[in-house]
Amino acid sequence: MAIDMKWFDEMEARIPHGEVRTRFAPSPTGYMHVGNLRTALYTWLIARHAGGKFILRIEDTDQGRLVADAVDVIYATMRRCGLTWDEGPDVGGPVGPYIQTQRRDLYGKYAQLLIEKGCAYRCFCTEERLEELRRDDPNAKYDRRCLSLTAEEIQAKLDAGEPYVIRQRIPEGSTTFHDAVYGDITVDNAELDDQILIKSDGLPTYNFANVVDDHLMGITHVVRGAEYLSSAPKYNLLYEAFGWEVPTYIHCASVMFNDPATGTVRKMSKRHGDPSYQDLVAQGYLSQAVVNYVALLGWAPHGDIAEQEFFTMDELVKAFEIEGISKSPSAFDMDKLNYFNATYLRELSPEEFAREAQPWIRRTVKNPAYDTAAIAALLQARCEKLSDIPEKVDFFDALPDYDVALFTNKKSKTNGEVSLEMLKQAYPVLEGLGCWSQDAIHDGLVGLAETLSVKNATLMWPVRIAVAGKAVTPGGAVEICRILGKDETLRRMKLGMEKLQ
RNA sequence: GGCCCGGUGGUCAAGCGGCUAAGACACCGCCCUUUCACGGCGGUAACACGGGUUCGAUUCCCGUCCGGGUCACCA
Numbered sequence: 353m354a355i356d357m358k359w360f361d362e363m364e365a366r367i368p369h370g371e372v373r374t375r376f377a378p379s380p381t382g383y384m385h386v387g388n389l390r391t392a393l394y395t396w397l398i399a400r401h402a403g404g405k406f407i408l409r410i411e412d413t414d415q416g417r418l419v420a421d422a423v424d425v426i427y428a429t430m431r432r433c434g435l436t437w438d439e440g441p442d443v444g445g446p447v448g449p450y451i452q453t454q455r456r457d458l459y460g461k462y463a464q465l466l467i468e469k470g471c472a473y474r475c476f477c478t479e480e481r482l483e484e485l486r487r488d489d490p491n492a493k494y495d496r497r498c499l500s501l502t503a504e505e506i507q508a509k510l511d512a513g514e515p516y517v518i519r520q521r522i523p524e525g526s527t528t529f530h531d532a533v534y535g536d537i538t539v540d541n542a543e544l545d546d547q548i549l550i551k552s553d554g555l556p557t558y559n560f561a562n563v564v565d566d567h568l569m570g571i572t573h574v575v576r577g578a579e580y581l582s583s584a585p586k587y588n589l590l591y592e593a594f595g596w597e598v599p600t601y602i603h604c605a606s607v608m609f610n611d612p613a614t615g616t617v618r619k620m621s622k623r624h625g626d627p628s629y630q631d632l633v634a635q636g637y638l639s640q641a642v643v644n645y646v647a648l649l650g651w652a653p654h655g656d657i658a659e660q661e662f663f664t665m666d667e668l669v670k671a672f673e674i675e676g677i678s679k680s681p682s683a684f685d686m687d688k689l690n691y692f693n694a695t696y697l698r699e700l701s702p703e704e705f706a707r708e709a710q711p712w713i714r715r716t717v718k719n720p721a722y723d724t725a726a727i728a729a730l731l732q733a734r735c736e737k738l739s740d741i742p743e744k745v746d747f748f749d750a751l752p753d754y755d756v757a758l759f760t761n762k763k764s765k766t767n768g769e770v771s772l773e774m775l776k777q778a779y780p781v782l783e784g785l786g787c788w789s790q791d792a793i794h795d796g797l798v799g800l801a802e803t804l805s806v807k808n809a810t811l812m813w814p815v816r817i818a819v820a821g822k823a824v825t826p827g828g829a830v831e832i833c834r835i836l837g838k839d840e841t842l843r844r845m846k847l848g849m850e851k852l853q
Numbered sequence: 854g855g856c857c858c859g860g861u862g863g864u865c866a867a868g869c870g871g872c873u874a875a876g877a878c879a880c881c882g883c884c885c886u887u888u889c890a891c892g893g894c895g896g897u898a899a900c901a902c903g904g905g906u907u908c909g910a911u912u913c914c915c916g917u918c919c920g921g922g923u924c925a926c927c928a
Contacts, residue, residue, distance in 0.1 A: 379927095379928060381928095413927095482925095482926090491854075491855065491924070517926055534859095539857070540856080543857090547925090548925085551926040552926055555926090557926070557928085558928045559928090578859090578921085580922095581857065581858065582857050582858085582922065582924075583924095585857095603858090605859075606922080617920095648865065648866085652867070653867095654867085658867055658875085659875075659876050659877080660876095661876085661877060678859095678865095678866080679858075679859060679860095681920085681921060682866085683864060683865075684865095685863095685864050685865065685879085688877080688878045688879080691877085691879085692878090694891095698891075733890055733892090734889070735890090744889095761888080764887080764888080794887095797887085801887095808886090808887055809886085809887055812888080816887070816888060817888085823888070823889085824888060825888065826888095828887040829887060
């Protein structure tokens with residue numbers, strides 16, 4: 353089995369040099385974890401900050417999934433978040449293909465190369481035998497029985513068609529690897545198992561495929577979750593075995609979830625029903641708000657912008673330094689995300705907000721006569737997320753069956769009696785208005801309050817309750833009357849007076 | 854359990870030997886006001902613990918405790 357070195361040389365020749373290259377390598381699962389999104393963001397930021405390339409690679413070695421849709425979810429999420437890629441399955445690039453299942457032939461050849469170098473070996477041990485080993489000692493590593501097979505024995509087994517895996521041969525000693533966030537970490541190689549590189553079905557394990565692909569794609573900075581920290585030494589050993597340059601490792605502490613329902617903090621996971629990026633969008637969170645918030649979950653700006661919290665993508669690219677990544681896990685806090693989203697919502701122009709809000713308003717406001725833009729204007733400063741909207745505007749279509757007790761409000765100095773009087777006074781004023789505009793209604797009612805020598809609230813409160821039937825509404829009496837229209841306003845006021853009789 | 858990593862208010866966090874230990878969210882007051890918001894002002898609240906090193910430790914070292922990760926023919 354001669355090795356065709358020419359082929360390897362050609363692969364090497366394709367690798368770009370002299371620029372920062374990072375990659376995001378998701379498995380197409382159909383949704384994007386918040387933690388994954390953050391990893392993607394940091395990876396992208398490192399590339400952009402350095403003026404380098406950002407690559408998208410799909411790790412789909414897990415077959416039996418409807419990959420097509422899931423990959424689309426990844427594309428859509430990245431696009432909505434502004435994470436543009438320079439190379440990837442759809443746009444191609446110099447070191448493709450960018451889908452792992454399309455690269456499966458590569459790995460075997462590289463594993464073979466490792467065998468030649470004496471850094472890997474075939475293992476014919478059956479699953480049963482391995483289980484036995486574990487039964488004797490749950491913590492047992494592979495006992496390397498197949499390492500001592502002679503060339504003849506191996507050939508005989510090969511000829512007999514015995515299935516085998518290829519294992520990495522971990523050398524003696526200890527391994528030190530450097531992480532840009534965690535610093536130098538040294539482990540005793542005795543702790544490391546002779547991990548499997550190629551499975552008996554011929555496909556590579558995740559760890560092996562990762563190393564090979566990262567090298568062949570010229571990745572200079574590997575950004576990943578801290579859950580991979582303990583397998584990092586094995587990566588180093590693999591790079592060393594190949595004689596490849598080790599990329600810069602950037603491990604990011606995991607994202608925890610601060611569950612407001614239970615008050616507990618735990619690792620964020622879809623399994624527990626913690627929100628994914630898709631869930632958040634469906635709940636009416638803006639991508640930019642989510643991205644901005646997530647950027648700060650485990651990273652903080654330094655220097656003269658250490659206190660800055662709101663960033664445009666351009667500002668993030670400029671500010672993002674690896675040194676700012678934190679070592680300790682951070683909890684995803686819905687309250688803080690709400691704050692970010694509310695702020696982004698308020699910064700939208702009235703037109704933009706109206707466009708975003710429209711579908712949510714229409715969930716409960718079906719009457720086409722009501723102006724959604726006007727309603728949206730009332731909502732912009734009053735919701736943290738778009739999904740807050742439907743409940744807030746439900747009184748437009750149907751006046752709730754409210755309790756007369758609502759007419760009583762201490763601060764506004766109203767009770768049932770006062771309210772009835774106010775409505776009686778306000779009714780003819782509004783009825784007599786020639787123009788049903790915001791100003792006309794406002795001036796009419798404020799003028800009346802002045803005439804009656806009562807504070808504005810004493811008059812406004814009953815009117816608002818009568819027309820909205822709710823204690824809390826977006827906007828005040830004037831705005832609501834204006835949107836409801838004159839006829840509906842008067843009708844509701846009359847109903848209010850009847851209730852109070 | 855072995856190994857690895859981490860530990861500043863409830864949460865996100867700045868700090869990188871000397872500070873009254875920033876700032877933000879949340880919370881609580883007050884102001885504004887046509888309810889609620891928005892906005893403005895103010896407040897409560899932290900260096901896990903014990904040893905060192907040092908003139909001096911939140912900062913450096915060790916231990917304890919606590920939390921997380923990892924020990925697959927899964928990624």
